[in-house]
Amino acid sequence: MNGRERVKGAMGHRPIDRIPFYCDELFVDTESRWLKDGLPKSRTAQEDLFGYDCTDLFIDSSMRFEERLIKENDETMTVADKYGFVATRNKLIPGIHYNEHPIKNIDDWQRYKERLHVDFGQRSRIHEVSYFKPFEVWPTWREATEIFARKQDTGRYITVRVYGPWEIIWRLRGYENALMDLCLNKEMIEDIIEVYTTFLMEVIKKGLDNGIHPDGVFLLDDLGGNNALLFSPEVIRELFYPAYKRLGEFLTIHNIDFFLHSCGDIKSIIPMYIEIGIDVLNPLQATEMDIVDLKKEYGDKLSFCGNINSRIMHDKKAIVDEITRKIPAAMVNGGYIFSSDHSIPTGVSFEDYMFILQEARKLGTYK
Numbered sequence: 001m002n003g004r005e006r007v008k009g010a011m012g013h014r015p016i017d018r019i020p021f022y023c024d025e026l027f028v029d030t031e032s033r034w035l036k037d038g039l040p041k042s043r044t045a046q047e048d049l050f051g052y053d054c055t056d057l058f059i060d061s062s063m064r065f066e067e068r069l070i071k072e073n074d075e076t077m078t079v080a081d082k083y084g085f086v087a088t089r090n091k092l093i094p095g096i097h098y099n100e101h102p103i104k105n106i107d108d109w110q111r112y113k114e115r116l117h118v119d120f121g122q123r124s125r126i127h128e129v130s131y132f133k134p135f136e137v138w139p140t141w142r143e144a145t146e147i148f149a150r151k152q153d154t155g156r157y158i159t160v161r162v163y164g165p166w167e168i169i170w171r172l173r174g175y176e177n178a179l180m181d182l183c184l185n186k187e188m189i190e191d192i193i194e195v196y197t198t199f200l201m202e203v204i205k206k207g208l209d210n211g212i213h214p215d216g217v218f219l220l221d222d223l224g225g226n227n228a229l230l231f232s233p234e235v236i237r238e239l240f241y242p243a244y245k246r247l248g249e250f251l252t253i254h255n256i257d258f259f260l261h262s263c264g265d266i267k268s269i270i271p272m273y274i275e276i277g278i279d280v281l282n283p284l285q286a287t288e289m290d291i292v293d294l295k296k297e298y299g300d301k302l303s304f305c306g307n308i309n310s311r312i313m314h315d316k317k318a319i320v321d322e323i324t325r326k327i328p329a330a331m332v333n334g335g336y337i338f339s340s341d342h343s344i345p346t347g348v349s350f351e352d353y354m355f356i357l358q359e360a361r362k363l364g365t366y367k
Contacts, residue, residue, distance in 0.1 A: 003053030005216060011257065011279060011303045013334035019327070020053035020157070020366035021357070022282075022305050022339040026092045029346045037350040043128070044154065050357055055151050059162035059203055060125050060138055061196070063115035065102065067134055079134050083171050084112075088175065093346070101174040106188050109172075113192075116199040118206045125203045126160065126212060141210045148212040159259060160207075160214040162200060164221025165193045165243055182235055189239060197243040201250050208254060216257035216280070220249070221239075224264020226288065233269050241272065248277030255294030259305070266286055274301050282306045286322075286341040292329045295336070304330065305337040308360075313340070313348040320355055327363040331366065338364060 001009070001019055009016035020307050026034065030250050032101035040046055047055055059154050060082070068080040078088040084102030089095070118125060125145040128269075130149070139147060151158050163171075163210060169192055170178035204217065223230055223240075251258050259280040260273060265288035285293060293309040307326060312318040330336035338360050342355060 007157035017347040025343040034350040055156040159218040218259040224266040303335040310340040
């Protein structure tokens with residue numbers, strides 16, 4: 001089986017040879033370390049080496065503000081980002097400090113929202129390079145189609161990753177302001193969500209018109225914190241549910257699977273996600289949720305991706321115990337895709353990770 005067949009089979013609860021493997025993200029310092037230990041620079045070569053069944057494209061959902069390098073030294077870089085915020089990134093360890101955000105009030109939003117246009121900046125919105133990377137020249141639509149065709153040739157399942165509405169709102173407004181807006185500026189929040197969701201569907205449709213038909217859309221929208229949601233289920237249902245539902249219906253019409261990435265404790269809204277039409281839930285943060293329990297309760301309604309605790313991947317005994325307990329339960333009747341519960345941290349060596357994949361592949365093979 002190739003990767004695409006394996007992922008589709010798992011999600012369809014059909015017989016497959018082994019569980020599929022989703023591509024883990026590496027923290028910047030993890031990747032730097034692994035490159036010295038033999039990790040190939042090419043993303044495709046990395047996917048080959050790790051035996052991933054999936055591969056990613058990315059949607060630039062920014063307003064395409066001018067990017068500027070404000071200052072830089074050996075440890076940090078301060079950049080005015082295409083998403084409009086000014087942020088200082090640490091080059092050596094994971095970390096980002098947001099200094100400024102572009103939307104100070106509703107007048108700013110009204111002035112800038114037209115920049116959420118498919119062709120704003122006269123470049124495509126789809127690329128194989130992450131939207132995290134600054135100062136990247138995005139391809140034309142013709143070039144994006146060629147990139148997609150190369151991805152198809154690998155036989156892997158192709159997801160297109162993009163921020164969800166909450167991730168966009170707080171990047172535009174700042175985190176504290178965005179939380180206050182949910183109560184005090186609902187009309188503006190509703191308009192941002194409406195405009196942004198329409199924009200996402202237009203980008204996906206433009207891609208389809210150009211021959212870019214991904215297998216899945218991977219929406220990143222973190223609504224959970226430690227032990228609880230960031231805000232109430234009632235707020236999520238009132239403000240975000242309609243947009244998720246509309247996007248889910250659009251994806252269903254176009255035969256595109258719906259992946260939702262939401263960190264933290266989101267157990268209380270999983271039934272809502274099922275209503276929306278989510279196909280796969282990720283990353284299932286291991287400190288807050290357990291795939292064994294999730295599988296028992298929702299295994300006939302959802303597929304799952306993740307839940308392997310990245311915080312213990314450096315500890316061989318602990319991680320073997322983790323995957324030995326979780327994989328056999330998660331893989332029953334399909335519906336499970338192997339992945340960490342977040343990006344791979346610095347303390348995990350290249351050798352550690354290769355060992356984990358090897359052991360998971362053994363455990364995840366169907367007899």
